[in-house]
Amino acid sequence: MIAAFAAAAALALGGCESGADPIVPSGDAGYAAIAVDRSAAAPQRYALAPGDxxxxxxxxxxxxxxxxxxxxxxxxxxxxxxxxxxxxxxxxxxxxxxxxxxxxxxxxxxxxxxxxxxxTQVRTIAVEGEVELPGVYPYTDGQTLLTALALARSPTEKAKLDEVMIFRTVGDERMAGRFDAQAIRGGRMPDVALLPGDTVVVGFSSARGIFLDAVRALPVIGIFRPWP
Incomplete structure (x- = not known):
């Protein structure tokens, strides 16, 4: 049994390296991959967007x-x-x-x-799922996952805080990541810098239930990965 588990873990890690598997790494390796996103927490000069x-x-x-x-x-x-x-x-x-x-x-x-x-066009983020006040909120420079949850009046008692999803579009590619808000609140993991257009989903959301069912099976929490 131990050997089989080790083999499965090796396959999962191999998939992460090749990019062919949707499983994503956790810990330092995972957050190293979104270092560019964390830098977005610092104020930056405004980049023009369609409609400006x-x-x-x-x-x-x-x-x-x-x-x-x-x-x-x-x-x-x-x-x-x-x-x-x-x-x-x-x-x-x-x-x-x-x-x-x-x-x-x-x-x-x-x-x-x-x-x-x-x-400029109005820049927004959306917060859905098990929060007290889901909705669309103005994006401000330096906004993070925790500040977005605060805008939505924090998660409900039913919320699964290790199943917080962030959906993001980078270029023409759809990305998604799973994060543990409880660990972030406790200082065990770094906060996640948000970008304009991000959608945060806390726990179960009927609109994204299929995605959440799939992600709950993933053994790790970490970075953004391509999502169909």
Missing amino acids: IVSVRVYDEAELSVDEIALDNAGVVSLPLIGDVRAAGRTATELAQTIEAAYAADYVRDPRVSVLVKK
């Missing part, structure tokens, strides 16, 4: 300046002469530098460009 509205000023080139333009669903803005410019994921300063380079290549000698963010 910006103004683009090209100094001494009024015909090239645009007072208001929205990023389309692909995160692109279309500007005079140079056409489509990828803006999503860039800060205003980075976008200005990109536009400067595009104009300098063929149209304007030593262009100076400034970009001002005039309006």
Whole structure:
């Protein structure tokens, strides 16, 4: 029996290394993989997103300046002469530098460009499942799993705190992770930094019951992994 268990554990670890198995590592190895997410807890310069509205000023080139333009669903803005410019994921300063380079290549000698963010899309997170006040809440820089639970007035008495799921979309990929809120509260595991658009599900949720049934069978808690 012990040998069989050891063999099963080895297979599980092998699946984690190959990325072919949905089982995820725990402990230091698991949290090392989301170090980039933990850094998101520190304030960062705003990255543009589809739907944001910006103004683009090209100094001494009024015909090239645009007072208001929205990023389309692909995160692109279309500007005079140079056409489509990828803006999503860039800060205003980075976008200005990109536009400067595009104009300098063929149209304007030593262009100076400034970009001002005039309006941003509302950034939110959702908290579902066994919490007192499920709903959609504004996202603020530095928000974590524990602060999200506090917004939702904390888990109910029926909540299974070792079955807290976070769903996240990274690029075009759907990700999911299982975390132990009790261990985080007790300082035995680090808190998880949230990103705009995340959905937190505490315990059972009828909307995601199939996913939770599958994840409850996983022997470990840890990082975000791709989810169909």
